[in-house]
Each structure stands twice: as C-alpha cells, then as structure tokens.
Amino acid sequence: MSTLPKILVILGPTAIGKSDLAVELALRFDGEIISADSRQVYRGLDIGTGKITDEEMKGVPHHLLDVADPSTRYAVTDWKEQALKKIENVLEREKLPIICGGTGLYIQSVVDNTSFPEVKPNETLRNDLKLKTTEELFQKIEKLDPKRAKTIDRNNSRRLIRAIEIATEIGYVPDVKAEPLFSSLQIGLTLPREKIKERIHTRLYRRLESGLIEEVQKLHDSGLSFERMIELGLEYKYVSLFLQKELTRREMETKLETEIYRYAKRQETWFKRDPRIHWLNPSNQEKIVELIEDFL
RNA sequence: GGCACGGUGGCGAAGUGGUAACGCAUCGGUCUGCAAAACCGCUACUCACGGGUUCGAUUCCCGUCCGUGCCU
Numbered sequence: 495m496s497t498l499p500k501i502l503v504i505l506g507p508t509a510i511g512k513s514d515l516a517v518e519l520a521l522r523f524d525g526e527i528i529s530a531d532s533r534q535v536y537r538g539l540d541i542g543t544g545k546i547t548d549e550e551m552k553g554v555p556h557h558l559l560d561v562a563d564p565s566t567r568y569a570v571t572d573w574k575e576q577a578l579k580k581i582e583n584v585l586e587r588e589k590l591p592i593i594c595g596g597t598g599l600y601i602q603s604v605v606d607n608t609s610f611p612e613v614k615p616n617e618t619l620r621n622d623l624k625l626k627t628t629e630e631l632f633q634k635i636e637k638l639d640p641k642r643a644k645t646i647d648r649n650n651s652r653r654l655i656r657a658i659e660i661a662t663e664i665g666y667v668p669d670v671k672a673e674p675l676f677s678s679l680q681i682g683l684t685l686p687r688e689k690i691k692e693r694i695h696t697r698l699y700r701r702l703e704s705g706l707i708e709e710v711q712k713l714h715d716s717g718l719s720f721e722r723m724i725e726l727g728l729e730y731k732y733v734s735l736f737l738q739k740e741l742t743r744r745e746m747e748t749k750l751e752t753e754i755y756r757y758a759k760r761q762e763t764w765f766k767r768d769p770r771i772h773w774l775n776p777s778n779q780e781k782i783v784e785l786i787e788d789f790l
Numbered sequence: 791g792g793c794a795c796g797g798u799g800g801c802g803a804a805g806u807g808g809u810a811a812c813g814c815a816u817c818g819g820u821c822u823g824c825a826a827a828a829c830c831g832c833u834a835c836u837c838a839c840g841g842g843u844u845c846g847a848u849u850c851c852c853g854u855c856c857g858u859g860c861c862u
Contacts, residue, residue, distance in 0.1 A: 508826080533826055543826085569823045599825050610823055647820065650829040657822080670822050727826035752815070757826055763819065 498677040499585050502786060504594040505530070505601055505765060506683030507758035509693040511776040513546050515683065516594035518779070520554040523592075523786060526584045528557045528577055530595025533726060535573065536564040538718070541701050541709045542729030557584075564718055564726065571610050574603040581676070590790075593678075598764035605680065606672040613660045623655045634658050642667040679789040681782060682771040684762070694754045698747070707733055728754055 502525065504516045516527050529535075533543045537560045545559060557580045562568040577593070581604070584591040593601060602608060623631060631654035636643040638661035647653055660667045685693075710733040714720060720738055723730040729750065736746035765771055774782055 531826090532824090567824060570825075571823045574823095597825065599821080599823095603823095608822080613823080615823075642822080646822090647829055650821085652824075652828045653821075656824090660822080667822065725824075725827075729826080731826080754826080756815090759817090760819095760826090764821080764825085 498675065499581075500790060501581060501591040501593060501604075501676045501678045502789070503530075503601060503605060503678050503680040504592060504683065505596060505598070505680060505771070506776075507690060507761040508544075508596055508754060509690060509697050509758065510683045510685060511693075512594050512596065512683055513544075513550070515776055515779070515782070516592055517546075517550065517552050517554050519782070519786065520590075520592055521552065522783065523590050523790070525590035525592040526555040526557065526587075528580050528584070528591055528593045529559050530573070530577070530593050530597050530600045532568075532573070532597040532600060534559050534595075535562045535568050536560070536726075537562065538564055538709075538713055538716075539726070539730065541704055541706045542733070544697070544701070564713070565722060570599055570603050573597075573600045574610075577604050578675070591676075596761050598761060601680075602768075605674065605676070605678050607675045609668070609671040611660045611664065611668055613663045616659050616663070619659055619662065620655055623658060624651075628654060631655060631658065635661065638662065639666045679786065680768070680771045681785065682765055682773045683776040684773050685775060687759075690758050691755055694758065695751060698751055698754065701729070702747070707737070710734060711737060728757060 502519070502523075504512050504519070506512055519525060520527055531543065533539055534545050535558060536543075539545070546556060558573065558576060561576065562572070577600070581591045581593075593604065595601065603610075623634075626634075628649055628651045631651055632643065632646075632648040635646060635654055635657045638658060642657055642661070646657055657667050706729060710723065710730060713723065713730075714734070714737070720734040723734040725731075732741065732746050732750040732753065735741045736743060741749065772785055774785075
C-alpha cells in the first residue's frame with residue numbers, strides 16, 4: 495500500500511473542457527487547482543490561452559497562473575519546482591491538489607518526479623552551436639556521450655544542443671530518474687476527433703470576438719515583441735503574423751484553426767503512451783466522480 | 791459564337807513518350823530545462839472523359855465536357 499500523499503490530475507487535449515470540470519471536482523472534493531499549462535503561466539496571455547476568469551473559478555483557488563513575465567523564459571524545471579511547493583501547501587491545508595492542464599511534460603515532471611540535469615542554459619555555447627549543422631551537432635554529442643547519442647533524435651538540433659550543453663558541463667548526460675512523491679490518479683478527457691475539431695472551431699471564433707486580436711496588439715504595444723509572441727505559438731503566433739500583414743485575416747483564421755487542431759493531436763500522442771491514464775468522456779461526470787471516490 | 795490558355799492526390803503546384811517532384815493538410819510517431827515548442831515517418835496502381843497514333847501515353851493527335859481570359 496502506498497502511503498504517498500494523493501493528488502488528482504485532470505488532463506487532455508485543448509478545448510476538451512478540463513478547466514470547468516476541475517472546478518466542479520474541486521468544489522465537490524474540497525480541492526485546489528494547480529494549472530499545468532505552459533502558456534497560462536504568463537501574465538497577460540489571457541484570451542489566447544483561455545485562462546480561466548475569476549467568476550469561472552467559483553471561489554476555488556487556482557495556482558500557477560500568471561507567475562511569469564511573457565518576455566522571460568519559463569521552463570519545465572521552473573514549473574516543477576513551483577508546483578511541488580504548491581502541492582505541499584495544499585496538502586498541508588488538508589485539501590486535495592488537483593493538477594489540471596494539457597502540458598504533458600509538465601504533468602509528468604510532478605507525477606513521476608522526473609529528474610532534469612542541473613545544468614543551466616549556456617547562451618554563449620548555444621549561440622556557438624546554433625551555427626553548426628545537425629550533422630555536426632550529432633557527431634559532437636556522439637563523442638561526448640555515446641550512450642546519449644544512441645537514443646537522441648539526430649535531426650532535432652534543439653535537443654542536440656541541450657545534450658551537448660549538459661555533457662560539456664558535467665561530462666555526460668545523466669539518466670532520467672523517476673521517483674514519484676505522490677500517488678496520483680490521472681484522468682484523461684477525450685472526445686472523438688471530429689468533436690474536438692468542432693470545439694476548437696467554435697472556441698477560436700469566440701476568442702476572436704472577445705478580443706483576441708486586441709490582446710495581441712496590446713501585448714505588443716506594451717513592449718512584448720512579435721518575435722517572442724511567435725515563439726509562444728498558436729494564437730499569439732498567427733495573430734502576430736496577421737498584425738504584421740504577413741497573413742490575411744482569412745489565412746490567419748484557417749491556419750490557426752488547423753494548427754490548434756494539430757496541437758490537440760500532439761497532446762493526445764504524448765498522453766497516449768501513459769497507460770495509467772483513465773480516459774473518459776468529459777460529460778461522464780458520474781464515472782469520473784466514482785473513480786475519484788475509489789481513489790480517495 | 792470566335793480566339794487563347796488550362797484541366798495532375800483534400801488543397802496548391804512541378805513534370806516527362808517508358809509509367810507521377812515538391813509544399814500544405816490528413817494519418818501515424820518522437821520527446822533527459824524553450825513542450826502551444828522542436829523533430830520524424832506514411833499517404834496519387836494514377837494525371838477531366840471518350841477515341842486514335844505507338845511496343846508503350848499522364849505526356850502526341852481528334853472529339854466531348856468543364857474552367858479562366860480576351861474578342862464580336
């Protein structure tokens with residue numbers, strides 16, 4: 495029997511209805527929500543990320559929203575560190591921590607407590623490596639850590655650079671460790687692809703009507719570069735391109751719609767490989783509640 | 791009605807007398823500090839239709855249909 499503290503995880507692709515469900519469950523099981531969304535951590539990214547509003551929270555405390563400035567880079571390790579603290583706090587208050595979000599890597603980092611090498615980004619090294627071809631980068635990591643080279647994606651320069659960064663600093667790339675700190679129940683929300691596509695469509699147009707474009711313009715006016723917003727992806731990326739006249743309104747809308755859909759598919763692909771996830775239709779609340787009761 | 795050009799996978803777009811580049815989407819997948827990111831793989835037994843020439847046509851010829859532009 496596990497004596498680890500219990501946490502609940504609500505995950506799934508974008509536009510599936512995670513936030514609403516999480517609030518309902520928090521009310522029912524006396525929980526607090528810890529958002530696991532790599533973009534909702536940024537202040538000012540509201541409409542585009544579908545950040546929950548105060549009324550929608552219905553008084554349920556939400557953590558890890560608006561904890562970073564969008565011009566700075568916030569990464570998994572930042573999130574993991576903060577999330578672990580928040581979970582401890584919630585547990586101390588004898589409430590149920592509910593992690594809710596669609597960023598698989600973040601969720602995994604606390605569910606499995608995966609380790610990340612303690613090597614900080616080395617900008618000078620990165621800039622240097624950026625000039626090399628993936629071929630060259632691969633040869634470099636092969637020399638530094640042949641074991642890591644065996645499994646790394648040799649076409650992915652971003653990964654190659656990080657691996658080289660780690661290996662040059664500590665000599666090799668350490669294996670990932672996973673030593674869970676909590677006992678977690680992961681509930682995955684899903685719907686047929688067609689449904690997801692539909693929901694993405696209507697949600698996008700709702701966002702456009704509620705001022706998505708204005709939000710991006712405002713962020714830009716306040717000093718956030720289009721370049722950075724393009725990095726942030728999806729809504730911020732394509733609306734930025736539109737505002738810079740690189741896309742027509744129509745092109746922006748259709749491109750964005752398919753990109754969001756593709757993102758949803760990537761999320762599903764990520765989650766699919768974790769057999770511990772209990773997949774359910776978001777409207778099947780009875781079953782979800784039942785699962786949680788059994789778990790608690 | 792005449793003249794011209796064109797009809798290639800879901801979309802865009804190459805191309806050749808010997809049997810179909812590429813981009814996007816679709817579908818599948820990867821994942822050791824940027825994860826809404828980065829990266830990988832698959833996908834036209836077929837080139838509007840009918841006939842002809844040819845050993846062989848998507849590619850040449852004729853006709854039909856459709857589209858676009860120009861002209862009367």
